[in-house]
Amino acid sequence: MSFQRLLPALASSLLALAALPAAAATLSCGSYTAEEGSARFVIESSSQASMRYEGLAPTRYVIRQQGSTLHAADVSNGFSTEYSLSRDGKRITGSLGDYVLDASSSCSTAPTPPANSCRANIDSCIENASSATPQQLTQWCQEDLPFACERLLSSYRDEAQAAQQAAAPDPDLEEPAVCKEGNPQYNEAACMAAAKEVLGIAMAKALAGALSSNTVVLTEPRLNELLQLCRSHPDANFCGKVADAHWDAGRYLPAREALQLACTAGADEMTCKRAQNLAALSVADLDVGPASNLPCGDYKASIGLMDELGFGNAGLVTMGMGSELRARLQDGAIHIRHDKGGDFVLKALRNGGLLGIDEWNRYAVYQRTGGSSQCSAPKVFAELPLPQDCPLGNDPQACCDSGKLQGCNALGHRHSLTGDWQAAAPYYQKLCRAGIRVGCENLRTVYENTGDEDIPGKLLSVCKRDGKGTHVACDVYETTDWAMLGLGAQLMRAAEDLDNEEQAEAPAAPSKGKSLRK
Known part of the structure; x- marks a missing residue:
């Protein structure tokens, strides 16, 4: 063939080669170390990986490669993310940084999951975990998927908490009559206003530190089921939570077993320390x-x-x-x-x-x-529960003005929710004077947020009113580290002042549509 005839054929071949897709990235099994920090991304097989942090339990992944993209489903926590692979397979890049291969290893053989299993459609399972039934979650947990095990435990906790709240509801957060259809007082507009009030009260209680976390105790059948799942599919985080659930229920020996399984599964430093603390104790020691x-x-x-x-x-x-x-x-x-x-x-x-x-x-x-071998008897303080004399749907200001203390409490919460602690103080003080502990404690929270030096004196004054030292204000006053709270308030104010100064010194933004002149 002449040179002149060869040129078109060569050109055609080169164009065909250029049209071929680029060679796919090759994922290597082994340990990829983060360029920043100490995290290691360990590729165990073509479908399994884990993220390792020193002193913490590993995070487990189901992975699949699509070209230069590595899709990673976090089966420990229940979410998915994607990484990019370099063409030589020695670098994995994600939103949290780059990982570079520093130790290759042979890939293990991962079994192919059954067609209808959660693992076979892991993204859909993760997406639907929040609405899955306990039966589905149990099945997924048995596929050794920790996020499903934890979601199952969480659903049992929600179930127990709902039963607990139904048995002993918080009067401040109960559904008001204006929201109950069929009730003569039902009113949609009033219900909307009451719902906002409920939300405000809940948020204000949290701000004032008045929402204590009540322990939720699961039923014995639920606890037994969860412990068996922990035994069959040990995972550090899941077994740790199973241990917590048994401990909260007063089942200390099963809790110790679950804690040891959690330690063995993940070698988490704190979990293993707790397990070691209990390991040497006999049955009698935990009685x-x-x-x-x-x-x-x-x-x-x-x-x-x-x-x-x-x-x-x-x-x-x-x-x-x-x-x-x-x-x-x-x-x-x-x-x-x-x-x-x-x-x-x-x-x-x-x-x-x-x-x-x-x-x-x-x-x-x-x-x-x-220490001491003889101590005087504990003090008994006179305190009263907060009366439920101004239910939602009533005007709290009118209630408070007429002496109904629940209304005064609601007004205090309203002001604290907006950050106006000084305005909240007089309402909390009314409750405190009446011998209601939450009023005295919320008055202390006012000091914690303002550093108002009058607050300790007000509590002390209330304490001394009966001359016996048994008013609940005495207990709150005597057990408060006023110096520490005052220091915290000063630091908080200093941080706010610094932030305000920085905002004041920042250059003003140019008006929209106008350009800056040089």
């Missing part, structure tokens, strides 16, 4: 009984929010750094009231120790280390 008296003396634990407790006279408990709280007996347990509207709760062990059972001190085992 609790009803407390007939408050403890006296010093106690120490290796874990927990409060690792040292000093029980002294009149029920006062020291916690280090000059902080003092007040303990009391309630339903055979030791309650230590903290400053956010709730309690730390301990149970007495028959061997003389104490067991932390609230969410802050779960798994803490306190042993006596010495």
Whole structure:
């Protein structure tokens, strides 16, 4: 063939080659290390991977490659993301950074999931997990998908919480008569206004620290089912939550087992520390009984929010750094009231120790280390519950003006919700004077947010009114670290002043439609 005839043929071949798709990226199995930080993305097979962080349980993924895109479904937490692959397969790039291959390994063989399984259509399962039935979630959990196991546990908690709220509803948040169809007072416009009031009250209670987290206890069949799933499909986070659920229900031995399974599955540092703390305890060591008296003396634990407790006279408990709280007996347990509207709760062990059972001190085992052997009896303070004398749908201002304290509380919440704590203070003070604890505690929250130096004096004045020192204001005054709260308020104001100065010094934005002149 002549050169002149060869040129068109070569040109045609080159054009055909140019039209071919670029070679697909090749995903290599092995460990990819983050360019920033210590995270490692470990590709285990063509369909499985995990993200590893030092001291934390691994996050597990179901992966699939499509050209240069790596689709990763996070089956630990239940969401999906995508990464880009370099052509040589040695770099994985995502929204959280780049991972570079630093140690290759042979790929393991992952079984092909059944056609109708969750794993076979993982994105759809993740998307529909929030509306899946317990039966579906159980089936998906049995496919070794931790997000489904956790969602199942969460649905059981929602179920138990709804039953708990139905048995003991919060009067402030109950559905008002104006919202109940069929009720003579039903009014759609009034219901909308009441719904906004309910939302405002809930948010204001949270701001004032008046919403304590009540422990939700699952039924025994639910707990047994979850423990069996943890045994069959151990996952660090899921088994850890199963342990929490058993501990909250007073089932300490099954909780210890689930905690150990969580540690083995994920080697999470904190989980393993908790498991180790309980491992050496015998069945007798975890035997609790009803407390007939408050403890006296010093106690120490290796874990927990409060690792040292000093029980002294009149029920006062020291916690280090000059902080003092007040303990009391309630339903055979030791309650230590903290400053956010709730309690730390301990149970007495028959061997003389104490067991932390609230969410802050779960798994803490306190042993006596010495201190006082005799303490004076705890103080009993005179306090009244907040009367439910101004239900939703009524004008809180009119209620308060007529002496109905629930209306005064609602007005205080209204002002605190908008950040006007000074305006909220007089309403909370009315409640406090009447001997209602939440009023005194919310007055303390006013100080926490404003640093108003008059607040401690007002509480002390209320305390001294009866001359006995048993008014609830005395308890709140005596167990508040006013210096620490005042420092916090000063820091908060300084941060706000700095932010305001920066905004004032920032150049004004040019008016729309006008250009800046040089």
